[in-house]
Amino acid sequence: MRGLDAAALAKDLGVTEAKVTAALQKVHEALKPATPPKTGTSTTAPTPPTAADKTARDKAFVSALAKELGVDEAKVTAALAKERAAHEAQHKAELTTRLDAAVTAGKLTASDKAAVLKAFDAGVLAGPAGGPRG
DSSP, X not given: OTTXXXXXXXXXXXXXXXXXXXXXXXXXXXXXXXXXXXXXXXXXXXXXXXXXXXXXXXXXXXXXXXXXXXXXXXXXXXXXHHHHHHHHHHHHHHHHHHHHHXXXXXXXXXXXXXXXXXXXXTTOSBXXXXXXXX
């Protein structure tokens, strides 16, 4: 939920940007784990959260944000989905521009570009925040 556009979210929820910004800060602080996540050992990578962990975290975030803003959870869920889709579309457009430049420069073929975009659409590539999409 990082990188949210508070202005767009505020517009979709019918509240002020200042109220959304304050609520996001409060909710992020309230939901911050008491102990840092396990980072693994020197020979192993940290264990990534499971799909159930992500779902539970997202549900807690939506619930807390809705409560803080005094807005229905379904409305918050819809606004966040809209924001996520817009962010993903922007990221794909930026990726496409970079890939087009690489094809023009002869570093990639059009087929390479298509494969990368297919991987992006499938959620295989890391998103702008550094983690897998979806």
